[in-house]
Amino acid sequence: MPTIRDVARAAGVSPATVSRALNGSGYVSPETRQRVLDAAARLGFTPSYIARSLVRKATRTLGLLVPDITNPYFPAIARGVEDAAARAGYSVVLCNTDGDPDHEEDYIQFLRERQVDGLVLIASSPRAGELVARGDAPPVVFVDRVPPGARADVVVVDNRRGMLEATRHLLALGHRRIGFVAGRVGSGTAEERLAGYLAALGEAGIAPDSHYIAPGDFTFQGGYQAARGLLSLPDRPTAVVAANDLMAVGVCRAALEAGLRIPQDLAVVGYDDIPMAELIHPPLTTVAQPTYQMGELAARLLMERLEGRAGPEPRRVVLEARLVVRESCGAALAAGGRGG
Amino acid sequence: MPTIRDVARAAGVSPATVSRALNGSGYVSPETRQRVLDAAARLGFTPSYIARSLVRKATRTLGLLVPDITNPYFPAIARGVEDAAARAGYSVVLCNTDGDPDHEEDYIQFLRERQVDGLVLIASSPRAGELVARGDAPPVVFVDRVPPGARADVVVVDNRRGMLEATRHLLALGHRRIGFVAGRVGSGTAEERLAGYLAALGEAGIAPDSHYIAPGDFTFQGGYQAARGLLSLPDRPTAVVAANDLMAVGVCRAALEAGLRIPQDLAVVGYDDIPMAELIHPPLTTVAQPTYQMGELAARLLMERLEGRAGPEPRRVVLEARLVVRESCGAALAAGGRGG
DNA sequence: GCGCCATGTGGAACCGGTTTCATACCGGGG
DNA sequence: CCCCGGTATGAAACCGGTTCCACATGGCGC
Numbered sequence: 001m002p003t004i005r006d007v008a009r010a011a012g013v014s015p016a017t018v019s020r021a022l023n024g025s026g027y028v029s030p031e032t033r034q035r036v037l038d039a040a041a042r043l044g045f046t047p048s049y050i051a052r053s054l055v056r057k058a059t060r061t062l063g064l065l066v067p068d069i070t071n072p073y074f075p076a077i078a079r080g081v082e083d084a085a086a087r088a089g090y091s092v093v094l095c096n097t098d099g100d101p102d103h104e105e106d107y108i109q110f111l112r113e114r115q116v117d118g119l120v121l122i123a124s125s126p127r128a129g130e131l132v133a134r135g136d137a138p139p140v141v142f143v144d145r146v147p148p149g150a151r152a153d154v155v156v157v158d159n160r161r162g163m164l165e166a167t168r169h170l171l172a173l174g175h176r177r178i179g180f181v182a183g184r185v186g187s188g189t190a191e192e193r194l195a196g197y198l199a200a201l202g203e204a205g206i207a208p209d210s211h212y213i214a215p216g217d218f219t220f221q222g223g224y225q226a227a228r229g230l231l232s233l234p235d236r237p238t239a240v241v242a243a244n245d246l247m248a249v250g251v252c253r254a255a256l257e258a259g260l261r262i263p264q265d266l267a268v269v270g271y272d273d274i275p276m277a278e279l280i281h282p283p284l285t286t287v288a289q290p291t292y293q294m295g296e297l298a299a300r301l302l303m304e305r306l307e308g309r310a311g312p313e314p315r316r317v318v319l320e321a322r323l324v325v326r327e328s329c330g331a332a333l334a335a336g337g338r339g340g
Numbered sequence: 341m342p343t344i345r346d347v348a349r350a351a352g353v354s355p356a357t358v359s360r361a362l363n364g365s366g367y368v369s370p371e372t373r374q375r376v377l378d379a380a381a382r383l384g385f386t387p388s389y390i391a392r393s394l395v396r397k398a399t400r401t402l403g404l405l406v407p408d409i410t411n412p413y414f415p416a417i418a419r420g421v422e423d424a425a426a427r428a429g430y431s432v433v434l435c436n437t438d439g440d441p442d443h444e445e446d447y448i449q450f451l452r453e454r455q456v457d458g459l460v461l462i463a464s465s466p467r468a469g470e471l472v473a474r475g476d477a478p479p480v481v482f483v484d485r486v487p488p489g490a491r492a493d494v495v496v497v498d499n500r501r502g503m504l505e506a507t508r509h510l511l512a513l514g515h516r517r518i519g520f521v522a523g524r525v526g527s528g529t530a531e532e533r534l535a536g537y538l539a540a541l542g543e544a545g546i547a548p549d550s551h552y553i554a555p556g557d558f559t560f561q562g563g564y565q566a567a568r569g570l571l572s573l574p575d576r577p578t579a580v581v582a583a584n585d586l587m588a589v590g591v592c593r594a595a596l597e598a599g600l601r602i603p604q605d606l607a608v609v610g611y612d613d614i615p616m617a618e619l620i621h622p623p624l625t626t627v628a629q630p631t632y633q634m635g636e637l638a639a640r641l642l643m644e645r646l647e648g649r650a651g652p653e654p655r656r657v658v659l660e661a662r663l664v665v666r667e668s669c670g671a672a673l674a675a676g677g678r679g680g
Numbered sequence: 681g682c683g684c685c686a687t688g689t690g691g692a693a694c695c696g697g698t699t700t701c702a703t704a705c706c707g708g709g710g
Numbered sequence: 711c712c713c714c715g716g717t718a719t720g721a722a723a724c725c726g727g728t729t730c731c732a733c734a735t736g737g738c739g740c
Contacts, residue, residue: 003695003696003697004696004697004698005696005697013719013720014719014720014721015696015697015698015720016698016699016700016719016720016721016722017718017719017720018697019697019698019699020698020699020718020719023698025698025699026699026718026719027716027717027718027719028717028718028719029717029718029719032718032719046452046453047453047696047697048394048455048695048696048697049453049454049455049697050390050393050394050399050454050455050695050696050697051394051695051696051697051698051725052696052697052698053390053697053725054388054390054391054394054695054696054697054698054724054725054726054727055696055697055698055699055724055725056697056698056725057725059390061433061454064434068419069409069415069418069419069422070415070416070419070615072412072415072615074415075409075410075412075414075415076410078409078434079408079409079410079436082409082434082435082436083436086435091433091435091450091451091454092433092434093401093431093432093433093434094404094418094422094432094433094434095422095426095431096419096422096423107426110431111431112386113386113387113388113389114389114390114401114431115388115389115390220619246619249619252621253619253621256621275410275412275616276615276616276619276620279560279586279589279590279593279616279620280616280619280620280621281592281593281596281620281621343725343726343727344726344727344728345726345727353689353690354689354690354691355690355726355727355728356689356690356691356692356728356729356730357688357689357690358727359727359728359729360688360689360728360729363728365728365729366688366689366729367686367687367688367689368687368688368689369687369688369689372688372689387726387727388725388726388727389727390725390726390727391695391725391726391727391728392726392727392728393695393727394694394695394696394697394725394726394727394728395694395695395726395727395728395729396695396727396728397695
């Protein structure tokens with residue numbers, strides 16, 4: 001690997017001049033610049049990013065911490081981050097935390113040692129928030145989930161609102177007994193979605209019935225089990241909304257096995273709009289989150305901050321979720337139908 | 341950020357001794373080591389990976405080039421790479437090439453400048469192979485697809501064999517008119533799978549009928565369109581096998597819309613075993629590729645090579661695909677059924 | 681008592697860039 | 711003619727580690 005000194009020798013100038021010629025900084029005469037460029041090309045010179053990072057004190061590298069890239073919700077976020085980063089000449093280091101606070105902490109430390117300039121964090125534990133608050137982490141943008149008390153930029157979706165719209169939609173179709181498959185307890189996201197569901201019921205003057213609210217864990221199996229419970233209730237719901245799509249698919253499976261048709265016998269609504277939502281039969285009504293945009297925006301906010309183009313105040317971007325109506329919730333219930 | 345010289349001053353020793361104490365290299369007395377460790381902890385010293393990389397001439401960073409992390413086939417590979425890398429203290433830079441040769445080339449150059457130690461490459465174009473052959477790239481392991489003529493380690497799956505097994509299975513169930521939805525032309529993977537299909541037919545003494553082979557492009561839409569064609573043939577197939585799952589799901593949709601039941605009226609088999617394959621109804625029979633293992637193995641081979649623990653010969657690992665029988669291809673056709 | 685080797689430590693060079701500072705030349709204004 | 715500011719370039723310091731080499735000490739074998 002030729003170094004800048006090799007190029008300097010070949011072009012008959014000093015390393016300083018080569019640096020200036022290649023970076024377009026400082027004064028260099030056109031002829032000298034050309035000699036340098038030629039020499040560099042002839043030798044196949046590639047400047048060492050490491051050496052440059054050492055003196056510039058910036059690596060133009062972002063860390064991306066996701067729970068599990070294998071979960072269909074995250075790839076689009078990752079893609080958004082990567083696209084925005086690549087456009088700006090940054091690279092992205094991918095880390096899977098499995099939602100484990102220890103892994104999360106280890107990775108943050110790991111990335112800090114490697115001097116990534118900033119972190120896009122989908123944080124599963126409050127510990128990550130504390131680390132950031134203590135300043136034991138590079139600049140951070142939280143995406144999707146925000147640990148309490150962290151003073152940092154955040155990009156989130158209005159989960160409560162999204163679920164409110166989804167439940168309203170079912171109410172407008174005439175459903176009155178609407179089941180809810182909740183997310184993992186302790187997840188802020190899950191709680192916001194539950195709150196949206198409850199708020200919609202409240203608007204419609206329906207008292208929430210705890211039997212209709214089944215615990216879940218964001219997995220297909222969890223949704224399936226929860227739905228088995230809901231569907232065996234004496235007064236079974238005419239519609240079920242799940243806190244995410246994977247569980248909604250589980251609900252569909254349970255319904256199918258119970259001999260129920262979707263949407264005629266049971267309307268189903270999910271949340272996230274993962275790729276498979278529109279591919280299953282019937283296509284799933286769900287709440288689309290602008291995942292790609294979230295990732296892209298997060299990366300942009302982060303890079304703005306890193307390059308000093310952001311004020312001292314932490315910024316909070318709340319994106320809107322969008323109800324995507326597909327066939328799994330069908331048309332309005334017949335007047336005087338099963339609804340109470 | 342405290343530097344090694346700060347620690348040296350605080351511990352009353354030289355930077356060289358601090359380095360030795362922290363890395364456990366060379367001679368350091370137990371007492372001195374302890375003093376250094378204490379000083380480092382007190383100052384919150386984190387060694388600069390950049391400075392270290394500069395002198396060690398290794399960044400312990402791997403580049404991972406995938407066409408699109410948003411495609412459900414790739415996250416598991418990425419996860420495998422990342423897990424293996426993390427275990428060995430390496431980090432992984434994620435890049436999406438969109439299968440575009442220009443992007444691919446740009447990214448390889450980009451990662452080269454950043455001195456990643458090695459590349460895990462899911463290469464969509466022969467150009468990447470040429471780059472590697474010319475030595476204009478860091479050490480590479482090709483995964484899933486191998487550009488012709490590249491002398492490098494590769495991890496692949498026996499696509500021909502996988503598709504052979506899948507088609508054999510349908511033949512064993514009594515199917516004789518088996519449609520095939522092909523992959524993108526020019527894709528080696530697609531061609532191998534087609535070859536497997538043809539070989540199975542050959543074994544069974546069935547002459548391939550070009551009407552039964554529909555062109556596809558690995559997308560849901562492509563599979564859907566292809567199936568519409570196949571299902572409107574005068575002597576429509578009793579089974580369809582698609583070169584990947586996304587297209588198989590498209591086939592299912594087309595069948596459903598044509599009023600055909602799966603598997604009673606049409607057996608469907610896919611390829612890849614993406615996460616949604618087992619979640620749809622009916623669950624899809626498909627050929628599972630050990631994607632996670634591919635990624636993990638690729639990363640391990642690469643790191644072995646980087647650390648000089650591999651011989652000069654390029655290694656070629658061929659993993660076996662595994663037929664996963666689910667409900668979408670049902671039981672044996674009734675004797676004397678529709679088969680010719 | 682001498683020489684040798686193992687142990688422990690510091691000075692300084694080095695990795696490959698960037699940047700500051702000093703120097704030198706040139707043309708124009710006073 | 712002199713001084714000044716803009717242009718052009720090189721020497722050297724620097725970024726923050728690692729490592730080579732020199733040197734000092736102490737114990738042991740002969």
